[in-house]
Amino acid sequence: MSAALQGSLFDDAEEMSLGSLKNARRTMLGRGAWIDVLPAWLAGASTLFDLLVDQVPWRAERRQMYDRVVAVPRLLSSYREGDPLPQPILAEARDALSAHYAPELGEPFRTAGLCLYRDGADSVAWHGDTIGRGSTEDTMVAILSVGAPRVLALRPKGGGEVIRRALGHGDLIVMGGSCQRTWDHAIPKTGKAVGPRISIQFRPRGVS
Numbered sequence: 001m002s003a004a005l006q007g008s009l010f011d012d013a014e015e016m017s018l019g020s021l022k023n024a025r026r027t028m029l030g031r032g033a034w035i036d037v038l039p040a041w042l043a044g045a046s047t048l049f050d051l052l053v054d055q056v057p058w059r060a061e062r063r064q065m066y067d068r069v070v071a072v073p074r075l076l077s078s079y080r081e082g083d084p085l086p087q088p089i090l091a092e093a094r095d096a097l098s099a100h101y102a103p104e105l106g107e108p109f110r111t112a113g114l115c116l117y118r119d120g121a122d123s124v125a126w127h128g129d130t131i132g133r134g135s136t137e138d139t140m141v142a143i144l145s146v147g148a149p150r151v152l153a154l155r156p157k158g159g160g161e162v163i164r165r166a167l168g169h170g171d172l173i174v175m176g177g178s179c180q181r182t183w184d185h186a187i188p189k190t191g192k193a194v195g196p197r198i199s200i201q202f203r204p205r206g207v208s
């Protein structure tokens with residue numbers, strides 16, 4: 001891209017900045033689980049969305065389902081501990097979350113998982129992030145969303161009332177306490193015409 005064109009693109013781009021995490025509102029879910037929600041934590045979310053769509057090495061995954069191999073219905077990119085994040089504002093976000101939640105979490109957020117939901121047919125099924133320590137210990141998973149709003153649904157493991165939060169355009173949700181082992185979460189498919197959404201999940205070491 002020419003420097004002139006790049007310059008003009010960034011002149012139009014809304015500047016990115018993070019608000020105060022003190023404004024996050026906690027909801028107790030029961031069974032020792034909670035969520036904190038902070039709408040529009042990131043200003044300039046569409047700028048971040050545009051940069052990430054272009055710059056992140058998105059990968060399509062396939063997985064075995066019964067006797068077939070099927071495409072995972074979203075694109076992914078993972079950043080391990082120490083990997084440089086694709087945009088400096090994401091390191092800022094991770095560090096602000098680490099500082100704010102340190103008294104409760106007792107350790108920093110270290111990894112980042114990025115998901116791109118291209119349209120309403122992309123989704124993630126009901127699950128808890130229980131591959132690591134989340135299956136046995138209280139922990140936190142913090143998710144920053146940019147792009148079109150999509151519903152994050154939560155329900156107690158084994159069934160119960162479903163809680164829904166629409167997340168997009170710079171919104172933050174933090175799932176904490178026992179949430180990963182006592183509740184499941186999902187991004188359900190939708191038949192509505194929705195644009196793409198990117199979610200950025202920050203997790204502590206050993207949680208996935």
Ligand SMILES: O=C(O)CCC(=O)C(=O)O
Pocket residue numbers: 113115124129143152185186187199201
């Ligand atoms: O896209 C989201 O906000 C949720 C993603 C998620 O639950 C996961 O990747 O474990």
Ligand SMILES: [Fe+2]
Pocket residue numbers: 127128129185
């Ligand atoms: Fe998850």
